[in-house]
Amino acid sequence: MQHTLIALVEDRPGVLNRVASLFRRRAFNIESLTVGHTEQPGISRMTIVVDSDNVSVERVTAYLYKLVNVIQVEDVTRRPTVSRDLAMIKVSVTPTNRTEIIQLVDVFRARIVDVANESMIIEITGDEEKIDGFVEVLRPYGIVEMVRTGLVSMLRGSATGNAQPIALNGNGKMVKMYGTV
């Protein structure tokens, strides 16, 4: 099944390579991986979706913790989250089906961001199922090009995936986060 991991990593050159290389080296498949800044300077946040069983996800988590630049890893698969993926879809249009497509865009609460004589670009945000559904609906009209950002996730409520000054370590032990030697 698909697991969603949130990893907080140090914002340094090569960290993405280290994470990606780990998945390759240990033969795990990444379904999607997104990375970007957080509200804390120097810390980036990755949302990683992997397709594997529970035991393997525990292994991935342990391996991620072995990377010196990885600060915190959380498997949010079974926790209440808001997850979003963004897609831009370039679809071919004709004068006859243009209105039809615009109606579909409204139904899915997507947005038209570019219009040309023979095509338009539609932007849609949502969870993966919604986007997959929209793509299927558009497919008969002819999809010229599509790009997706991959999933980002955030825990619902006041729980956060932020790095805590005191955090759980790889084996659940409480440790100080910013210790120096």
Place this chain on the structure above:
Amino acid sequence: MKYTGAQILLESLIREGVKVIFGYPGGANLPIYDAMGQYPIHHVLGRHEQGLTHMADGYARAGGGVGVAMATSGPGATNMVTGIATAMMDSSPIVCITGQVASYYIGYDAFQETDITGITLPITKHNYLVTDAHDIGHTVREAFYIARTGRPGPVLIDIAKDAQQTAIEWSYDDSPIRMPGYRPDLSPLPADLQRAVELIQSAKRPVILAGRGVLMSNAMREVLAFAEKTQTPVAMTLLGLGGFPASHELALGMMGMHGESWTNRAIQEADLLLAFGMRFDDRVTGNVKNYAPGARKIHIDIDPSEINKNIKVDVPLIGDLRETLNLLMPHVCDCDHQEWIDHIKQMKDEVRPRDIQNLPDVGKLYAAHVINDLWRFTGGQALLVTDVGQHQMWAAQYYWLDRPNHLITSGGLGTMGFGLPAAIGAKIARPDANVWVVCGDGGFQMTNAELSTAVQEGVKVNIAVINNGYLGMVRQWQEFFYERRYNGTPMRSPDFVKLAEAHGVTGMRVTTRGEVERAIRSAEETEGTVVIDFRVEPEDSVYPMVPAGAALDAMIRRPQPTVPELEFDEI
């Protein structure tokens, strides 16, 4: 005060207690060499960068602290790869420092440029590319801290040449380190400790599996006390040998592919396995599907990623072995497993007649005899460094170690050519040790150029070349599994006596068992390095053997002695 990057590096190395660098100069690390003269650091010039990393590794394993190897960019750096991977697999703390082309050349395929941080990413515990002199100080601090803490391992620092040359205002105290993601201070959960105690108390047929973690956490005394209190037999991994005295009545010797049959059968029949700082390598478990089917498993390891990796365990205890055993000890009561111990002893007695030590002397020179004689004539006190192959397994079987840290061998990666350079590093770390290298004719020739290093450094190591004219372990596999098609394994070697003499050291040749003692004693009395060419039986095999992928108790047994006129009782 102003320092160049090279000076900052050396200042920082001194602060880390570095006394020796195993290195090889080149264009991209010349600024470091230029500054080296000002510092009390001894430089050992190797003959190949693979040898340098093995020397640093041997130095670290012999107890010298974090070993330091240095090379230039490009081929210098790539030649280190085998040594780094070896250190990674055996959790050996080394720091490798490579020169890199100037930062403004990086990415342009400059002369001798190679992406060594990219190349070594999966075979280092961590690595760094430093392009600014300001980053050198704290990087060295971090690198040494990472290399020696938690589960130790190799760290590589790649330093651009311009960063070595730039002079900046610097003081060591201005090099604070901040590693929010690195937390080696793990300890087991109380609930897991409680469950472990319950399993230990209720076990009827327990076995301790002692790995290299016993030595690295310095837990020999704790393991001994635990084993005696709970009356639990102790099997060891190859790298765990010496962690528990071989002559102790609870010692089972080495487990796994070339473990003795009673050892592997005891593990298969056990109802509780206590894994102490080991990782259930496939050479130890055989087929994992039917590994110790009736046993509950308690796994103590400092590395959380080892838990449930190869073998699913019932209780994981993540933390330092010594600390964890000290937490467990007060809660386990004295146990009595006399029936179990007697049962193992009975299995042991059944195979004793097959033991090569109980075979009659038929005038042939067997490698196992040579190694056991070496044990006898060195009083079991040598610091033994092996290469990889048959001789390594015979050393594990017949050089019985009662003390820790007297065997250095490449286990995880199985690196041929490891022996001689590792021994040079070990001898430099422990100048008073009686260092013996046991290697094959194949492995010796992979790195025998380092004989020159030994001579230049005035280092004395005794080298026993177990010369059977084959790549023996591969030949053995061909004999067992490929119908004796000896393709690629027969090996013609140079005259090792003359090779030794060409290097200005002593060479000897031994062809009969009667000469073994004299050669060993004479080697020990000789001042410099000695190479002994032991011409042993060409087609001898290591028994017992668990074929790769077979169950641990499905062993190819040692053949019955083929000398009909002798009764075992008379031998």
